Amino acid sequence: MSETGLEQLWAGWRRDYVVTATESIRRGPGDDCVFCRIAASGPPSVDNLIVWRSELTYAVLNAYPYASGHLLVMPVRHVGELGALSESESADLWDGVRRAVAAIVAAYDPDGVNMGANLGHAAGAGIPDHLHMHVLPRWSGDTNFMTTVAGVRVMPESLAVGWERLHTSWPRD
Numbered sequence: 652m653s654e655t656g657l658e659q660l661w662a663g664w665r666r667d668y669v670v671t672a673t674e675s676i677r678r679g680p681g682d683d684c685v686f687c688r689i690a691a692s693g694p695p696s697v698d699n700l701i702v703w704r705s706e707l708t709y710a711v712l713n714a715y716p717y718a719s720g721h722l723l724v725m726p727v728r729h730v731g732e733l734g735a736l737s738e739s740e741s742a743d744l745w746d747g748v749r750r751a752v753a754a755i756v757a758a759y760d761p762d763g764v765n766m767g768a769n770l771g772h773a774a775g776a777g778i779p780d781h782l783h784m785h786v787l788p789r790w791s792g793d794t795n796f797m798t799t800v801a802g803v804r805v806m807p808e809s810l811a812v813g814w815e816r817l818h819t820s821w822p823r824d
């Protein structure tokens with residue numbers, strides 16, 4: 652993948668969260684954080700799009716994906732910085748990321764997987780106050796396709812199908 656393609660992909664991630672993030676900041680830290688609301692929405696279901704959760708971590712389908720199966724893995728607690736995670740939260744977050752990669756590979760058989768985080772506004776985080784890791788499947792030559800469709804909202808049916816696939820493929824203990 653070219654560097655330009657990567658920049659475009661990561662820029663795409665930030666765009667759809669800007670409005671939500673601005674509202675969140677205006678109302679005060681943690682007050683009305685969309686990720687905290689999702690975390691409080693109950694067990695995994697196709698309605699809240701949570702694919703998996705433990706006591707400390709959860710994985711949710713990105714409602715504004717740039718690929719099918721685009722997951723966000725994050726601590727349940729409203730934490731913005733890696734250094735603010737407890738050891739348990741840190742280990743559990745990594746366990747969640749590891750499972751997310753395994754689920755994506757099993758569900759989509761992609762050519763590759765991107766995983767990463769935007770830490771802070773300057774790095775492109777739309778919601779910098781609640782740490783989250785992006786994990787998404789990639790296919791050879793998909794960058795141009797994804798650039799073309801960036802900004803197009805995926806229909807709820809597609810998200811439901813993606814949730815079903817990932818929930819089924821999620822590695823259990």
Ligand SMILES: [Zn+2]
Pocket residue numbers: 681684685686687688728729730780781
């Ligand atoms: Zn939060």
